[in-house]
Every structure is written in structure tokens, then in C-alpha cells.
Amino acid sequence: MSSTSGNKKIFDWTLLRRVFSLAAPYRKKVMLSLGLAILLALLTPVRPWLIQITVNNYIRNGMLDWVIRITLIQFGLLLVETLFRFFFTFTTSWLGQTVVKNLRVRVFNKVVGLNLSQFDATPIGTLTTRTINDIESVNEVFSDGLIPIIADFLSILSILFVMFWVDWKLALISLAPFPFLILATYIFKESVNRSFIRVRNAVAALNAFVQEHLTGIQVVQTFAAEEREFDKFKKINKEHRNANINAIFAYSVFFPVVEIVLAVSTGLLVWWAASHALQLPPEQGAEMAGKMISFILFLNLLFRPLRVIADKFNVLQMGMVASERVFKVLDNEDYIQTEGSFAPDKVAGKIEFDHVWFAYKDEQYVLKDLNFTVEPGETVALVGHTGSGKTSIISLLNRLYHINKGSIRIDGVEVEEYRLEALRRQTGVVLQDVFLFSGSVLENITLRNPAISREQVERAAKMIGVHEFIESLPGGYDYKVMERGATLSLGQRQILSFIRALLYDPSILILDEATSSVDTESEQLIQQAIENLISGRTAIVIAHRLSTIRKADKIIVLDKGEIREIGSHEELLERKGYYHSLYESQFEKG
Template identity: 80%
Template sequence: MNGEKKIFNTALLRRVFRLAAPYRNRVYLSLALAIALAVLSPVRPYLIQITVNDYIKNGLIDMVVRITLIQMVFLLLETAFRFLFSFITAWLGQTVVKDLRVTVFNRVLHLNLSQFDKTPVGTLTTRTINDIESINEIFSDGLIPIIADLLSIISILVVMFVVDWKLALISLAPFPILILATYIFKESVNRSFIRVRNAVTALNAFVQEHVTGIQIVQAFAAEGREYAKFKKINSEHRNANINAIFAYSVFFPVVEIVLAVSSAILVWWGAGKSLNLPPDQAAALTGKMISFILFLNLLFRPLRVIADKFNVLQMGMVASERVFKLIDNDDVIKTEGSFAPAKVMGKIEFNHVWFAYTDTRYVLKDINFTVQPGETVALVGHTGSGKTSIISLLNRLYHIQQGEIRIDGVNIDDYTLNALRRQTGVVLQDVFLFSGSVMENITLRNPAISREQVEAAARLIGMHQFIEQLPGGYDYKVMERGSTLSLGQRQLLSFIRALLYNPSILILDEATSSVDTESEQLIQQAIDTLISGRTAIVIAHRLSTIRKADKIIVLDKGEIREIGSHEELMARGGAYYSLVESQYEGNRKAGRA
């Protein structure tokens, strides 16, 4: 978004208020209270005028007492209405925010992975937390409070002109200065707020990215450089806030000065006028002047904050445009399919599949292969050859541009997403563990999976004894991303997770590429347990782990170079043979070193 762009249109505002449709009765009540407050606002100054006039003219103490009691009733009534108005608008804002945050997070969960490739996680966090909180302010400090303030201003002005139009004109003489100051203030704060919002987004993205990648930052001694970058972004945030604070520091004193000048002009004119009037008329003028001073104070109270509320509304609209852009993002995982078998045999077919992450820069080109049920197929090739892209397409993390992928002869787009992914177990190289217990990470908080099932799966994988030795056993709390466990232990936990879901198709992505020899042996045993009776697609740099594969597919720059068993491909002396030889040569050199 352009830093100077203003987002304020009625269509956007209507869409924001449609979010409150389930709570329309509260909206109507808040508007009714706004009207009631506008009517009540000028009543007390007018009663004070009557009190002063009658007391000076007739000395009627009883009348003064009665009017004072009436004023107290109006004051209590106005206070109660104002409390209800503030509470209801705040309640509306928080309730809409709660509903909207759920909607946004649900959309984030269903976005295609390509969106996460292009959008920093910190930006999505800002949309879900900060921007939605700004939409809350549209209700609590935005449109409805602005309507209430405008109604109060109109009501007070009408009463002032009805009581004495000359006094009204005289007391409002400095108003053009206030209107000009309000406009300048609004524009200045609006620019500052946009800068603040952009700076907050940049801060969130930067901090999230660098906390996640702190190991790389420290490993390459880049703390100083990253610290300098953060200071620069943080300074921009501070400068934007200081500009806003400066505008406030200038505007509010200007409002007070204009109010003082208005009061001074009113008193000066009234004092001069009363000298030439009879006592009765002078007394009446005194009552009017007192009421007008009170009118001015009531008038300036909403004027002090209405420009600020317009900016709050403006920033809420900017935030809502960003949030609605995320909600309207149609690059979501398609779930139009209706085929949902309880179990699949596991036959996989790639027919003339072409795939690109962006535009037409294809990373997979005319991929054709078939995996029979129960077969183990290995994908090998240099980094960037397309191995991970193939397995990402199999469970529809991305959508292909050309061709089709079939499971048991049915196009994967015809499956329901739940059915497709329920049949496909995935063990990734970079195992992600959430903050929570070992049990929660294995079951992913699925209440249908019992503790006995988890323990049985752990025994099959060979992890039960290790888990039992942890403090708290299966209730041991792992840190974010599983940082308190070794890479091999995290990998084995992911095997338990995959085994519990009993998939017909198993995908192993570089499952042993970064572990020690002892862990590799345990993982290899776990792999043998997992793939038994299942269709399996295995990716591995260590070619020793795929010798047992029924079929090996050799990829190079997104194309299939060779397909066959280990023995067949070695005898052919082609691309696979070269890969094996280069790896053995590398191992020999490492051994000599």
C-alpha cells in the first residue's frame, strides 16, 4: 500500500458494519443513545440560564432549588446514558474483532502454501492481531462515537442560535481558526498513523523472522548487522509516533486558546452591552452569557477529540482494507471434490504433470510415472531437481498447471481434502513440533486418538522407553519447535505421528539426511516399520537408505532422467550411477580427512 494512500469509502465502511449484523440490536441501541445524549447535552446550560435569570430577577429560592434538582436528575441520566453508550460501542468492537479474527485465521489455515512463500509470517501476524484490533476502534472510537459527537455539536449549535443568534455568532467568531487547525491536525496525524502502521508491520515481520532464524544469525556472527537493521526500523517507528505526538501537542493547546478567545469575546461584548441596558434586560443577558460559556465548553469537548476520532476511523479503514484483502484472497486450497473413500489401495499416477511456483518458470516438466500399491519408490537427484515439489503436489499443497495426478485411478482434485490427506502420511526433513506436551504433538490434539494407541505406536517405532524417561513422560512439555529434543528424537516422534494416522501412502522427505549414525539406524528401523504394507515415496540424499526401493526415479532440473531398480540403474551407468559414484567418492575423501 502506498504510504500516503487514504482508504475511506462507503462500500468498505458498509462491509465493516455488516460484521456487526448479528448484533444489530446493539448498534441500534447505541445510535438511540447517541441521539438521547445529543438532546440532553444543551439542557443543563439552559436550565442554569433560567436559574440565574429567575434568581437575579425575583430571588425565588424555591424555584432555584427545584431547577437544581432537575439538573441533578438530567446529570445522572446523561451519565448513565454515556456509560451505556461507551460500554455498548466497546462491546460491539470486541465482539466483531473476536468473530473477524476467527474468520481471518480460518482463511490463513486454508491458503495455498504459495501464499506463505510470498508473504512474511510477521505480515500475516500483523493482519490477524494488530490490524483487526484497529477495526475494533471503528466501533469503540470511530464512526458511532463520531456520529454521537456530531449530533451533540449540532444540538448545542441549534440551541445557541435559538436562545440568542447574535450571541451565538459572536461567540463562534474564532471558529474558522479551529476548523483550519483541525484540518491541519487531521492530515498530519493521518500521515503519521500510516507510517506507524507500516513500521509496525515491518517490525513484526523482522522480529518474527530473526527470532525463528536466530541460530543462523548467531552461527554467522551477524548479530551486529541485524541489530543495526532493527535499530533503523525501530527508529522509523519512533519517528512516526513522535510526529503524531507533536501534532497532538500543538492541536490541543490551539483548541484551548480558541475556546479562551471565544469566551473572552463573549464576556467583552456582553459586559459592554449590559452597561447600556435596563436592569431586567441586563440580568437576562447575564444568564445568557453564563449559559453560553457552558455551551462553548460543551461544544469544544467533542471538537477536541473529533479530529482524532476521524483519524482512528481512517486507520481502522486502512486496516480493514488489508484484512478484507486477506479474507478475499481466493488462492486457497480447493476442496470441491466429493470422493471420500474410507481407504485407498495406494496406486499413484503422475500423467504429464507440469508445475511452476511462479508464472511459467516450471520446476517440474512433463513428469510421468506410476507407483503400484505397496511399492516403495525413491526420488533422487541434486538439490533443486524437483523431488520435494513432487511430494508437495501429491497431497495438494500446491496446484499443478498442466497434467493430472491420480490415486487409485481418481484425480486427486476429485477427492475431498480431508480424505486425501487422511490417506497420505508425511514425515518431513524439518520436523516441526508445537509448544505443548509430547502427547499433544504426536496426536495433534486429536481427541479420537487414545493414550494406549500412542504408546503402542511408540513401542513399534522404538521410542516408548525414551519418552517414559522424560520428566513427565508423555506429558513432557517440549519447547517451541522441539528445541529441547535432538533432531533424531524429533524425527522419531514424527514417525509415531504418521503411524497413528495409519495412512495408505507414506511420504518420507530426507528423513535421515541430518542425523547421526545411531539415530539413522533407529530411523531406518522405524522406516521399515512404517512402509510395511504401504505405498511409500522416499526422498534421500544418502543413497544407502534407498537400496531396498522397488523403483528409483532420478530427477534432474525438473525432468525424469531414469527409472529403475538400484541394480538396473547401476548396470546402465547413467545419471544414477554418477550420483552413487560421486557420493562414494565424497565419503572416501571424508574418511581420509
């Protein structure tokens, strides 16, 4: 994002209102923080003014008892101001963290409900940045952004009012260098803003790169690409460093400039007050001492918020940029539709694809006018070369993607009319690439669903003949699986996925059979598990093995998203068509 667009965001009142609408349930906290900001602004100039009165009226006249009283009052005001400031800081920080907690839940809930096409097009690291880093920046809108800026402005206005009320000429003299400070503040704000945008983009790039390469570390190491990828990482990391250094340089210049302006203001104040006091009658000249002391304190109180207000503007601005990114995720309409209300306890399992067209992008169709029917209890094998559309068919049936044209029906009801949870409860899925999470075998099978008991898991494992295998693992069902199932073989991971599917007793089984890369013992277990899973269920199987093809009631032969042939194994071989040549080249050795 360019700095120009970034500059506009802070004045995007619609976006700002939307950010603050997140705090609507905590309106009382917002009002409390604003009330405390007003009280702090009113209290800020009181102590310097009391010091002026003490010097002019009591110290000069030797009224020590009044000096003690005023000092005690000052001490009391200091305690009250400190208490108010604590509550103000705590309230704004509490508000920010509470909003962030709720927002992060909303964003994560939205992300897990997005269509898979969004994950195909968006790096996981980018979504991670949106869910964690960007949302944390929204917190700063509350804790260090708008409300603290309002508090600082109120304090500045309150101090300026008292300064001009006490002595407007002295106020004008001491504030003479302020135009230089305003110019320096503007330059600083713009410079840091550009750097912050670069930092934010660099963080997103780092997250995406690291996430992608840690996930694919096996590929990197297998092809000895460590050095090349490391060079890429160094370039991204260097950009992150340079962006931060630019911001640090701006801070390194700005703060000394503020100190110089404060010193010049103080010098002008002392010079004018001293020279002016010599021209006044002794009584009035003596009063100038109290004014000079109070004005030095006023200037220090005035410069305290001015030192950080530009930084807070940048925090607010970056929070707004981050919130816009977060809202883009929340506003994404490409999510899984769940408005269907049909939720039967059980389906017979009849599947119909009626003139189905589907494209992952625009009109680059990967499935073209598909028409076929699977009767309840039938096993249908999908065969074809890579890219023929086999995986797309099973993804559409489970509503992981939306079709472009046509309709898909289960028991005569379009899948869009099913409640999503009910549809997926009826369709068990076993994918070729089994993903396992960190945790025990039991937790990976149940996906931490408290409604599924250990006894149910063991019963399902026994039904497909893999209970003994799981018990043979160290710790049995409590065996700890590393991230992505790194401590288990491909076949072992596949077996766990079968139990996952069986636990919900689905009427329809979607099976991406993958036994070509597993050891013989695992293959035998998997074949047995497949037979037990398929028995009595409607099954759509992506066939990788000849044994599955032969046992299928029907084979659908796909080529470039179109159906070339449908029939049994023997029927298709007799036709001497596309399946026959595919069988000879791909399956004959199976």
C-alpha cells in the same frame, strides 16, 4: 500507502458498508448505540439552558425554593446522562470487541487454509500484523470511530441549535473564531493521518523483522551477525519512533490551539455581552447575565467533542485502512480448494503422475512433464541433486500446492476430487524438517486431537519400536518440548514425526528421509521405524541414504524438474547413465 490514498479510504462507502456488515448479527446493538447517541445529543444542551433560566428567573427574584427544585432536576439529568453515556460507551466497545473476535477467527481460519505459496511470498510477521494489530484497529472503527463521531456531531448540532435559539447574535459573536479552529483541525487531521500510516507500516516492518530473526536466531548467532542485524533493527525502530514523534508533535500543537480558540471565543462572548448589557434597559440587561453563563457552558460543551473529533476521524481512517488490509486476506483466492467430495475410508495406494507441470511462480517450471506410476505397496525412491524437484513432488501429492498442467491420480481419481481432509488422512507425511510445538511429547504426537487416546499413541510407538525411547525421556510421554523442539535432537524429533504419521494408519507414506545428520543410536531407531512404516504401504521416499535406495522397488532419477531415468538400483547401475554418475558422486560413500 500514501497519505493521498489514505485520505480516500474514509470516503470509501463500499468499504465502510462492508466493515459495518460485520456487525449485522448484532443489529440491535447498533440501533441501541445510535439511539443512545441521539438521546445524549438532546440532553447535552439542557443543563446549561436550565442554569440560564435559574439565574434569570429564580436567583434574581430570590425564589430559593425553585432554585433547589431546578438544582435537583439538574442533578437527576446529570445522573441520567451519565448512565446513558456509560451504556453508549459499553455498547460500542462490546460491539467492536465482538466483531473483532469473530473477524480474527475468520482471518486465522483463512490464513491456515492458504496455499503454501502465499507463505513463500509473504513474511510471517506481516500476516501476524494482519491477524492481530490490523484487526484490533477494526475494533476502533466501532468503539472510537463512526458511531462516536456521529454522536459527537449530533451533540454539536444540538448545542448550536440551542445557542442560536437562545440568542443568535451572541452565538455568532462567540463562534467568530471557529474558522481558525476548522482550519487547525484539518491540518491536524492530515498531519496525524500521515504519521499514523507511517506508524502502521513501521509496526508491520518491526513484526516481520523480529519474527524472522527470532525464528532464525541460530543462524544469526552462528555467523556472528548480531551486530549487523542489530543495526538493521535500530533503523526500523528509529522509523517507528520518528513516526510516533510526528504524531505527538501534531497533538502538542493542536490541543493548545483549541484552548486558545476557546479562550478567544469566551473573551468575545464576555466582551459583547457586557457591552451590550449596558445599552439595554436594566430588566433586559440583567437577563444577559444568565445568557452569558449559559453560553460559556455551551462553548465548553461544544469544544469538548471538537477537541477529539479530528482524532476520531484519524482513528476511523486508520481503521478503514487496516480493514482493507484484513479484507485482502479474506478475499485471497489462492487458498486450498476443498470442494472435492470423494472421501473413501481406505485407498489401495496407486499413484499416477500424468504430464504434470508445476511452477511456484509464473511459468518458471520446477517440474516439467512428469510421467510415472507407483503401484499399491511399492516403495519408490526419488533421487537427484538439490533443486531437482523431489520435495515439490511430495508437496503436490498432498495438495500443499496446485499443479499448473496435467493430473495427479490416486486409485484412478484425481487428487482435486478428494475431500482434502480425506486425502491427507490417507497420506502420512514425514518431513525432513520436523516442526514441534510448545507442549508435551503426547500433545505433539496427537497435535491435541482429542479423538486420539494415549493408548493409541503408545501402541503406535511400540509398532515402530520407539516406545522405550520415549519412556526414557524425563516424564516420558508428558515430557515438555520447547518451541520448535529445541530440547530434542534432530533424530528424536524425527521419531516423534513417525508416530504422528502412523497414528492415522495411512495407505500412502510420503517420507523425506533424513538420517545423515543424526547420531548412530537415533539413526538405528529411525531405520527400524522407516522399515515398519513402509511395510505394506505405498511409499514415496526422498532418498538420502544408500540403504533406502537399495530397498526401493523403483528409483526415479530427477534433474532440473525432469525425469532422467526410472528403474531399480541394479538396473540403473547397469545402464551406466545419469544415475550411475550420481550414485558414484553422491551415494557411494553412503
